[in-house]
Amino acid sequence: MFARPRLLAVSLIALATLAACNRDRPEKAAEATPAPGEAAVVTPAEAAAPMAFESKTPYAEVRLTLPIALRSQPDLHARLYAANVRDLRAFAEGAQADRTEAGGDGGLPPYDKTIEFTPGAETAKLFSLMRTVSEFTGGAHPNARFGAVLWDKALNREIAAADLFIKPADMTALDQALCAAINAEKRRRDPAAQTVSLSGGSDWKCPTALETPFVLAASTEPGKAGGLTFLVAPYIVGPYAEGSYEVSVPLAAFRALIAPAYAGEFGGGIKV
Known part of the structure; x- marks a missing residue:
């Protein structure tokens, strides 16, 4: 009368072994690769880093644009998105403080800051990006400045010039x-x-x-x-x-x- 539980245990072990074997079959692994036309798997880094950011308030308008080429470097993508969104949010907060503490803006348009990244050339080991910033806080014209990013793909980190x-x-x-x-x-x-x-x-x-x-x-x-x-x-x-x-x-x-x-x-x- 004790044989039935023992047989059940053996059967469960066999089923577990079979399931493990099935998970390792090539056709199962191939299902993780999107078929043509299907959406690619989005990594957590990519999910947290869209290709653009925009915010408008009565005090400031800010925008960030990232190139599609950046998707090939998800860690850099996430890093640049986070850092530049912080930059733009700080600018917007500073604009509000600046204009309210001054006792009014005299009818001036909102401050404006735009950050755009565009790709430079890419090699097997190196990925490069140009950073263009346009900033208006009043005056005759916006101020413009440049930056650049050099990314070592093998080391998965930014390098200095x-x-x-x-x-x-x-x-x-x-x-x-x-x-x-x-x-x-x-x-x-x-x-x-x-x-x-x-x-x-x-x-x-x-x-x-x-x-x-x-x-x-x-x-x-x-x-x-x-x-x-x-x-x-x-x-x-x-x-x-x-x-x-x-x-x-x-x-x-x-x-x-x-x-x-x-x-x-x-x-x-x-x-x-």
Whole structure:
């Protein structure tokens, strides 16, 4: 009369073993891969980080726009979304405090701040993004500034601009190449434009490479970066009326400066 419970226990063990085997079958594992046309699995990082953010109050209007390319780097996506939304919310709160404590806004429109990320070139190991900020808090025009992100996909972390180069490095060659590119663009826009130099000597001077945001420049060789594209905000090398500058420096100008860990990410010329 004790055989039946024992047989039941054996049967349950067999069923558990069979279920475990079935879970390991290739056809079951394949079900986790979306079929063509089906939605891809969204990671927690992606779910917490939309591609845009917008908020409007009587005191401030703020917007964040992220590129679709960022979805390939979910950790960076989540990090950038969170940090920039905090930035925009702080701006909006500051706008309200600023305008209410001043005793009114005199009929001025709301303050405005826009942050937009756009992709630079991408290699097997490196992912780059340009950050453009436009901010209006009254006055004749908005203020604009740039930033950049370099992401090491293998290490899954952001690297500083200086990490791209050997240490110690004499950056003179790259600084001079950047300055030459800025002056060439100035002359293209206006043949009579005032040139700038690294030493100054006029109202404006060339910035150095490491103090200027840059992204990777697309290459004529697939999967490589053909140079660096530098982002120079208004007022850096000329009056506001000149606007901003986006100039590229080819690999030949700084090839010897690249750190060994990233030398293989560069090749070819700048793709136009």
